[in-house]
Amino acid sequence: MTDQLAPSPTGSEEGGGSRRRRARRGEGELLREDILLAAERLLMDTGDQEAVSIRAVADAVGVTPPSIYLHFADKQDLLFAVCERHFERFDRAVEGAAAGASDPLEALRRRGRAYIRFGLDNPEHYRILFMTKPERQPAMWTPERMASAFAFWNHVAAVQACLDAGLIRPGDAMEIALHLWAAVHGITALFIANPDFPWPDRDRLIEQYLELLVRGLAPAS
Amino acid sequence: MTDQLAPSPTGSEEGGGSRRRRARRGEGELLREDILLAAERLLMDTGDQEAVSIRAVADAVGVTPPSIYLHFADKQDLLFAVCERHFERFDRAVEGAAAGASDPLEALRRRGRAYIRFGLDNPEHYRILFMTKPERQPAMWTPERMASAFAFWNHVAAVQACLDAGLIRPGDAMEIALHLWAAVHGITALFIANPDFPWPDRDRLIEQYLELLVRGLAPAS
DNA sequence: TGTACATCAGTGAACGCGCGTTCACTGATGTAC
């Protein structure tokens, strides 16, 4: 009797256990969106990839496990979709940070800072994107796709811009880009994998690290 | 009737399934050693941490699961013992590489190379040691213990030696050591997590990377 | 305006799996008398 007619079933966030209102006809796709949101939130909250089980996601959305299969072929497919979303966010973060830079080298520095920052702010997502071994990743996650997904080529282009401007010592843009990727990945991954390590001040360590890299890139004087 | 009296039950490597000969009285500790070996081998062969289950280890040794509990309190305890062994090997690899260096900077370079090399040669072990999140690691794995286990302080000392010799620009030895750790970890972890990425020549990339770092460390000229 | 019907958005129960761990036991081995 207290059954009010809500305009959309997406209205309230389900804590778990409570039953979700069935979607109107033709609005079945709304569930897909909610499933993705729940999976993402579950990942963030628990900080544990294992916690994102079909059953847990279904429960968080307020639906039964088989319903997941109405929108995703299997668990891998769901995880893939979650990853894809996060790659998009990740890209926006890095590209956005580089946007207002005064020169190509400063742009590179900003890209690095944004990369590290994103990883530290979204450790579990970062873990899935860059610290998980391939066979555990969704199947269609090819290297090419990955490279394009996280805007690797934009990164190479940013390096090339520095080369063109003579701001860094000559070399192969691709190789230099990989060096820099390895470097920022290193400090990000280390923080994430060892949060309890007695780190000195984080931001200071990051800034000095970036300077170390920039000095390493500097043209022979 | 074909039951020959072998001197030690450790004689043959069990492929799996075949039953292990019971140890003589007082020689129960031999099983402990075999369990550790089997767990390690399982990790190497499958390259999958999940594959190291109590049951799988027991089967590999040729014993029933409950027997594991005669020597290890629980699964965590077993994994911890495996980790500890590998930290020791890891340390020997790095320290051994640095041994014959002509000067402190060259020693640092060698340490870096050995670090990366060890990781690439033992990817699954490296993954457990440095790419696994704390709560999945054995419980008593404190940061202090970890720092001492993988000879972090030797690494700091190696940096200090370079500082003392004026071979690198002045700074805090601990912070510089962390920078270098982050850097070598980065390239190692990236290779391990993305073996299918279209990498250019590995060794060349590593050498250039090390040079980039050394240049970054160089004193202001 | 009323009703039969196809469709859509789910549900409920069950499948088989492998896991860590426990518990009561067995049977060979060495030792004391």
Next chain:
DNA sequence: TGTACATCAGTGAACGCGCGTTCACTGATGTAC
């Protein structure tokens, strides 16, 4: 030299758990006549 016995090194069966996935179904919703 023979035998009772404590001990040691395991075994066998079972526990409860959560997992991904399947399958036959239900019941609300919109549509055609």
